[in-house]
Amino acid sequence: MTFSILIPYPTIPCLTHFRPVALPLVVAVNGRRKEVREERKINSMLATRALRLLGSRALPASVCVRGGHGVAKVEDYALPAYFDRRENPLPDIRFVANLSPEQKSLKEKEKGPWASLSNDEKIALYRISFNQSFAEMNKGTQEWKSVVAGMLFFIGVTGFVVLWQRKFVYGDVPHTLSAEYKEQELQRMLDMRINPVEGFSAHWDYENKQWKK
Amino acid sequence: MFRAAVRLSVSGVRSLTRSRPQYAAPLAARCYSHGKQETDEEFDARWVSYFSKPDIDAWELRKGMNTLIGYDLVPEPKILEAALRACRRLNDLGSAIRILEAVKDKAGPHKEIYPYLIQELRPTLNELGISTPEELGIDKA
Numbered sequence: 001m002t003f004s005i006l007i008p009y010p011t012i013p014c015l016t017h018f019r020p021v022a023l024p025l026v027v028a029v030n031g032r033r034k035e036v037r038e039e040r041k042i043n044s045m046l047a048t049r050a051l052r053l054l055g056s057r058a059l060p061a062s063v064c065v066r067g068g069h070g071v072a073k074v075e076d077y078a079l080p081a082y083f084d085r086r087e088n089p090l091p092d093i094r095f096v097a098n099l100s101p102e103q104k105s106l107k108e109k110e111k112g113p114w115a116s117l118s119n120d121e122k123i124a125l126y127r128i129s130f131n132q133s134f135a136e137m138n139k140g141t142q143e144w145k146s147v148v149a150g151m152l153f154f155i156g157v158t159g160f161v162v163l164w165q166r167k168f169v170y171g172d173v174p175h176t177l178s179a180e181y182k183e184q185e186l187q188r189m190l191d192m193r194i195n196p197v198e199g200f201s202a203h204w205d206y207e208n209k210q211w212k213k
Numbered sequence: 214m215f216r217a218a219v220r221l222s223v224s225g226v227r228s229l230t231r232s233r234p235q236y237a238a239p240l241a242a243r244c245y246s247h248g249k250q251e252t253d254e255e256f257d258a259r260w261v262s263y264f265s266k267p268d269i270d271a272w273e274l275r276k277g278m279n280t281l282i283g284y285d286l287v288p289e290p291k292i293l294e295a296a297l298r299a300c301r302r303l304n305d306l307g308s309a310i311r312i313l314e315a316v317k318d319k320a321g322p323h324k325e326i327y328p329y330l331i332q333e334l335r336p337t338l339n340e341l342g343i344s345t346p347e348e349l350g351i352d353k354a
Binding site for chain 1 (some may be wrong): 274275278279282297301304305306307308310311312314315317318323330341342343344346348349350352354
């Protein structure tokens with residue numbers, strides 16, 4: 001009689017990306033030792049040898065055996081994480097890891113016909129496995145309003161700064177921009193017949209001393 | 214009549230009754246200069262048999278669904294039926310509801326696809342006792 005033992009994979013974090021496998025075990029049957037045929041390959045040969053030594057005991061989640069050098073603490077970020085994403089509808093782990101007694105009994109009830117579950121129970125089962133529904137995760141925030149408000153606010157502050165600068169920082173403009181200087185400039189340009197064909201002086205009516213209509 | 218899964222990236226999908234689109238499923242030959250291209254029926258059959266494995270495990274279900282959602286198509290009702298039955302074998306109602314939400318989201322702006330899928334899946338949903346997200350009220354945020 002041969003057995004194959006499946007390692008309960010959720011309890012071995014360093015194997016969580018691997019498929020559940022059957023490890024070769026030496027089994028004593030009727031006083032004789034028989035090799036069990038290996039059914040599937042496993043990635044890490046070190047873990048295979050180490051786990052072979054440990055047999056079929058479930059390892060605690062914080063232990064990852066590394067080839068005889070001792071144990072390394074598995075960091076949180078290295079474990080499978082839960083996240084709500086449109087493109088990954090079924091995450092690696094359930095959202096609620098530690099079930100309360102009611103949740104555990106609900107999970108037992110889930111093994112029976114689902115038609116016997118009430119709508120609330122179905123929602124509760126959904127919420128055990130998942131945090132946000134698709135509608136909730138796609139909802140979008142009101143953050144854009146704060147962003148636009150902040151933008152307009154700072155543009156306004158900039159406006160105040162510009163006005164203050166004009167009053168208190170900048171000196172006087174050159175005298176050549178005064179009104180009477182500009183009149184003299186205009187008269188000079190007309191006297192010189194600047195652009196008389198199609199441009200400036202062409203629009204001045206020299207007979208009536210006014211702009212052409 | 215609706216043989217092909219809807220290809221969403223082809224613009225102008227106005228009705229569901231498209232004949233076979235011009236390019237094959239992504240998993241088959243990506244370079245179209247050689248190699249046999251997989252037909253829609255082969256694609257569907259492959260996925261139906263994937264989910265129909267009697268001793269499918271939770272990892273395989275998740276992997277299959279996440280991969281399928283990654284494709285540029287909405288899965289055929291028969292693939293979804295096989296996936297929902299796999300959820301039943303695994304005693305996972307949450308995942309079954311999640312699958313329905315995911316395909317509705319996958320249809321995007323084509324609002325007529327999801328009601329069609331539910332209509333086709335209605336016998337299976339009734340048989341297995343799966344409620345749709347709308348019936349449970351979790352389709353609204």
